[in-house]
Amino acid sequence: MYRLILFIGVLLTSFTLSAQTEQEKIREDIAQRQAQYQTALDRLIENGVEKMDAGDFEGANVIFKDVLKNAQVVPTEMTFYFGKNSFYLEKYEQSIDWLNKYIQLKGTQGRYFEEATDLLNKSNAAVRLMRQQEAKATEAILAADYDIDCGPTGMVICPVCQGRGVIITKTSFGQNYRECPYSDEHGLLTCEEYNLLLKGKLEKKINN
Template identity: 45%
Template sequence: MMQKLGTLIILFGIAIQGFSQDYVNAQQRDLMMKMDEGVALMNQGDYAKADTYLQQVLIDIGVVPAELCFYFGKNSYHLEKYKQSIDWLNKYIEIKGTTGQFFDQAKEYLALSETDYLTEKVGPTRQPVKENLAKPQRIDCSTTPFILCPVCKGSGVLIEQGTLGNAIYRSCPYSDDSGRMTCEDYQKYLQRDLVISP
């Protein structure tokens, strides 16, 4: 009787284990199908809806497959979530290395994400701003006989670009060898009376 009960318990345990394994496999299969639906939506350009599907898979899955890292990173790029894209694409490359199926695409999207992230962080490329002359003001020349030359920025040298793209150096005509401008010339500069040649 005890032996039959022990055998029955073992068989019952095996049945439960088989059932739970089937349940886990079915759940995995459902998540992979949801991931595939998200990828299909991404490929159709519906990035917001694809994001919903992919995020749900990320929440529900136990172990994140490398492919999901790639898809989530790629989709994040299209949603302009560049930092998130960088993180997930790097994770894909860490897991799969250079032999991964999506390595080339991951590298391409990673470069795009990094460029756009830096642009977003720093701001759009700015055109060089012409230096504005300071507003006119008076300086007591008796206490400050010399000022750091605003034309050469105290270097004593003006650097110009030649016709062949080479640099041409010449001494600053507005400062001494130490890059200092006299206070009187600085007053003229502030009043815009000092003629500055290009």
């Protein structure tokens, strides 16, 4: 009986050790795979940085986007690299987004803090300039010397008197009425008159 119990004990111990060994192998395998993955990821990022430093920003962009697509967790330095490369690709809003992330994560102690801050300021300035240029372009289009089609009637309600034929102003003695210097008695303009008015070229009526 004693031998049977001893045999069972040895057998259970053997199973336990075998199970522990198997678990350790699994853990070692996982750790090895993670290390290999991290090594490959680091090398891929290094390749991207090398291309960026060499001025191949498009090539670096392809690599960095591949890293972002496949990385389980994005390395902090990657936020700087992608933000920096985006700046040189003139993708300023994208650059601002990623450089801000880097500064938020690493703070003033970050290895690339000064460069990130400089690029961030330049990106913000570039965005402001682009918006100013867009506003000027829009203004130029609106102010261009175009003739507006007034429709089949060829008549338009005068924007000065708003179709009343008279201009009403308030005075200390009440309301003052005077004939519209541009429209006819019905408060209308011809299409030609309307376009001249928009351009500031319509002359006032002589009798006004």
